[in-house]
Amino acid sequence: xxxxxxxxxxxxxxxAIRDVKNAFADRDDVVVDMREAHRMRLDLLAAELAxxxxxxxxxxDSFDFVVSSGLQPRLWIDAVSHVAMGxxxxxxxxxxxxxxxxxVLAESTEMKLVADSVTRYVAERIVERQRxxxxxxxxxxxxxxxxxxxxxxxxxxSPQGSNGWSAFLSGLGLIAAGALVGLAVSIALFWDRxxxxxxxxxx
Numbered sequence: 001x002x003x004x005x006x007x008x009x010x011x012x013x014x015x016a017i018r019d020v021k022n023a024f025a026d027r028d029d030v031v032v033d034m035r036e037a038h039r040m041r042l043d044l045l046a047a048e049l050a051x052x053x054x055x056x057x058x059x060x061d062s063f064d065f066v067v068s069s070g071l072q073p074r075l076w077i078d079a080v081s082h083v084a085m086g087x088x089x090x091x092x093x094x095x096x097x098x099x100x101x102x103x104v105l106a107e108s109t110e111m112k113l114v115a116d117s118v119t120r121y122v123a124e125r126i127v128e129r130q131r132x133x134x135x136x137x138x139x140x141x142x143x144x145x146x147x148x149x150x151x152x153x154x155x156x157x158s159p160q161g162s163n164g165w166s167a168f169l170s171g172l173g174l175i176a177a178g179a180l181v182g183l184a185v186s187i188a189l190f191w192d193r194x195x196x197x198x199x200x201x202x203x
Contacts, residue, residue: 038085039073041111045083045092046075048115052122060129063122077118078125081105094118 046053046067053065064076074082081096086107092114094106106117 034089035071035073037089039067039069041085041089041092042067042073042075042083045111045115048111049118052115052119056122057126060126062125062129077121081121083114083118094121 046065049065053063056063056065063078066076068074068076072084074084076082080098081094083092083094085091086093090109092106092108092111093104094114094117096103096105105121106114108114
């Protein structure tokens with residue numbers, strides 16, 4: 001550009017800002033549309049599972065059964081599991097957070113298949129709780145078994161009298177041994193004096 005060339009007033013900063021705002025608005029519309037589509041499908045799944053949620057015992061408060069809002073809506077089953085939609089807006093993904101990371105419990109474009117998987121999951125949690133209350137818990141996941149621990153046998157008890165006498169005699173033995181050692185040390189240290197005393201006592 002020559003030094004004397006004037007800048008085209010059509011390329012003003014305000015025009016650029018307006019273009020950027022329009023681009024953001026278009027992108028926001030897409031995000032909102034996606035969020036609404038995700039929430040609508042999750043609402044349909046929640047309606048499909050409504051009879052299952054209604055049959056859960058009233059004293060079980062570990063389940064949530066609520067569709068959350070946000071950039072990615074989720075149908076929460078409990079604190080560690082939820083259903084979310086895939087990027088294609090058609091695939092239901094039943095996910096669970098574990099100590100080793102997030103795992104997929106079910107994934108399908110068929111709502112009924114995912115609903116059946118959620119129903120199975122809820123049933124497993126209810127059975128696990130019942131078994132815990134009865135005193136025995138086994139994992140609901142197939143192939144995982146809890147190691148059985150054999151009940152320890154009670155230790156053989158020896159008569160209290162013999163234990164008491166053994167401790168008493170052991171104590172007496174230690175005292176006698178200490179006395180003999182002390183006597184031997186005293187004789188060795190004062191041997192000269194003992195000999196002088198013995199000689200002085202002779203007639």
